[in-house]
Amino acid sequence: MSITENTWRNRGACNGLDPAVFFPDSEENAGEAKAICSECAVRLSCLEHALAVRERDGVWGGLTEKERRRIIRQRRRTA
Numbered sequence: 001m002s003i004t005e006n007t008w009r010n011r012g013a014c015n016g017l018d019p020a021v022f023f024p025d026s027e028e029n030a031g032e033a034k035a036i037c038s039e040c041a042v043r044l045s046c047l048e049h050a051l052a053v054r055e056r057d058g059v060w061g062g063l064t065e066k067e068r069r070r071i072i073r074q075r076r077r078t079a
């Protein structure tokens with residue numbers, strides 16, 4: 001993990017919260033995590049990290065895995 005990555009992680013609104021909130025059992029149950037992410041100062045860094053390393057599970061940067069896959073597909077089309 002790079003120093004930069006470490007820095008944004010430490011500043012995340014999820015820091016110290018129950019990680020289980022960010023790994024809901026379905027897309028429909030991702031609301032609580034999304035609400036926390038929406039207030040997070042490092043949301044974009046978090047999202048770009050998840051897109052870059054293809055994080056498979058959980059809510060990152062306010063988006064679920066399905067939503068992140070959609071962004072990856074869109075970016076591929078416009079690249």
Ligand code: SF4
Nearest residue numbers: 012014037040046061
């Ligand atoms: S965007 Fe969400 S998952 Fe990412 S650091 Fe912020 S609160 Fe945590």
